[in-house]
Amino acid sequence: MRALFALLMTSLIVTAPLPHARAAEMDDYVAEAETVLQRLRGEMMQEMVNAQQKGPAAAIDVCRHLAPEINAKIEQETGWTLRRTGLRVRNPANAPIDDEEALMRSFELKAMAGQPPQLLRTARIIERDGEKVFHLIQAVPMFDTCLGCHGSDIDPATxxxxxxxxxxxNATGYAVGDIRGAFSLYKPVDAFATSRPAGPVTLASLGYKPTRDPAAKGDATVGEGLYKRYCENCHAPADLARHVFPDPEKKPDAEVCKFLGTHGMTKGQQDCDVTAYLKDIARFLEAHGN
Known part of the structure; x- marks a missing residue:
């Protein structure tokens, strides 16, 4: 009953009219939030992948020390307030504030109904201390790579x-596909007019279009659609392509397929298509000096 009440209350919050925010302005706010969120995820992912090569203890240190440092750096450079929160948290400082708990409970109910985690988000204008603030909250699903610290079978030493x-x-016992928590981003509406961070160079601005490599096992043109469906909400394609293919002519595709598998992409040919897409991007960026 409590969860149902939370969902109903959240629906009222999300659908309430916002006369002070035109649709075009909201689109701009969401686009900027997505850029900041992709940067946050990308930097945290890179640190986590590096740490996991040293064992689960090193991954704990990333969450304990490096994640707050990454947060603080991005906040200072962009003017956003960035939070990692959840219904069951490890660090009490990350406990939900304001309506975050109700919003995350609505995400869990929608996930139980079959909605993909990457689509579980809410963007809205709230009022805080007499100031209008834009708020975006995005669900974070549980991945294989997180089980060592947040799953049900954790090494005793860890x-x-x-x-x-x-x-x-209170943040153990999760299974792959569960809603682990959420990223919650805030920025005063008035700050958008004076502080717009320059986002990274985009593939669209460079004129990128995927090309089919007859020698590849996968099809980059198919991989583009799969990536947009399964991955783009978490990782900007250019950022991930640079990460998994620092030298596109040397790194074996099989290593990238293994990486995709740990992130939930385990459907054979789809892995090959996404891998081909990422390698095609890496080659394109290298050719354009990016």
């Missing part, structure tokens, strides 16, 4: 370390 650092930890 679990001991977690309990030492976070005695009130």
């Amino acid at each position: 679990l001991t370390r977690i309990k030492e650092l976070y005695p009130d930890d």
